[in-house]
Amino acid sequence: MPNRVWRRARVSWVIGSLALATSSIAAPRAPAELPFIADDLPRAVAEAREQRQPIFIEAWAPW
């Protein structure tokens, strides 16, 4: 296993990735959260083709 993954695994196995940022940017009005589609690639592809937009995918795990 690669170094970085192996060494981080020592933490992630204990368990979890800490995917967050310490930065904070004040900004005006915007939707409260991004409209993520859950676990449905075909639906995302269909919507993206219809709307002619790229797909942003977050691969995550609940740990």
Add this chain to the structure above:
Amino acid sequence: MRAFVFTNPALTSQAGRFVWLAINTERAENAPFLKRYPVPALPTFFIVDPSNQAAVLRWVGGATVPQMEKILADGESSVSRGRLAGRTPASRLADHTLARADSLYGAGQDSAAAVAFTEAIRRAPAGWPHYSRAVESLLFALDRTGDGRREAEVARDAFPRVRRTASAANVASSGLEAALGLPDSAGGRAALVTVLERDSRAIVSDRSVSMAADDRSGVYIALLDARKDAHDSTGASRVAAEWASFLEGEAAKAKTPDARMVFDSHRLAAYLELDHAERAIPMLEQSERDAPDDYNPPARLAVAYRALKRWNDALAASDRALARAYGPRKLGMYQVRCDIYLGLRDTTGARKTLESALSEAEALPPGQRSERTIEGLRHRIGTLR
């Protein structure tokens, strides 16, 4: 990311520019996705062109809001082929090569991607805006291919240029870890370790640069490994104490239980390094109260109790975790449970636990199934017969 980045107005204001998809990699129904889009670590982000479903960009690991804004802009540009509209011929050439590297990287072709990222960086003019992202991706690709020497050398050479950016932590810590992974006999190893440990130390000493908390936490892990490598137990303890203090400070700033809980795993790891697992217990008990359906707090409690040799408490926590868990993550919980049974001197219970794990590991679909994990379980079961 949900707690800190994806709720930031700078990103939510871009909601209409993409179709947003979240893939829970633990769910069996997402195994085909994992076969198609390689996910070497979590989180991993992709920008996908819907016309052919090709990943035009991949980013492995957490990101700050500004980093994520760049990822979105680069990915969108790549899908629309807008990169070729660069300002100068040199910039256009570098952008074009970067697009090819991103595409190879997105397809999991790490060796070829490393060559292309290197070429893009070589061709880039001064002030190229994609430099930091290209370097980070190159380092990870080299990591995946096992070329630790090049990874360390690239990190050493890139660090001065990214020193004031959010990429500094990953560049320094990746390089340091890669250098530490070289054989002791490798020429130049000591010099690489020295300079990259110095750079990593500079990152944790300077809080003026905004970066992902897990990246900064990763620097502490690398520094810890460096002190252990130097057989400096006092120095290692000092780093672990700093690491725990940093994480406690970040957790204390959290405005919601979810935001606080994202630090639990790293805090537990730091407490284990300090040999003070008991410091994790109140934190994890609070998390279990705050998120009663989440398997993570009891799974972590089982780890903490195991370290404290409180076997019955560990077993009870393991019961609660396994009752809520699903997917490949359960396999790690079984390994902890096996250790707990061994602590109780119950070899039969330990073996049966691993046999359950093996059965579940073999039943995982392609994309989630890991032959390496299966082989490891078989080997460990063999030692318990």
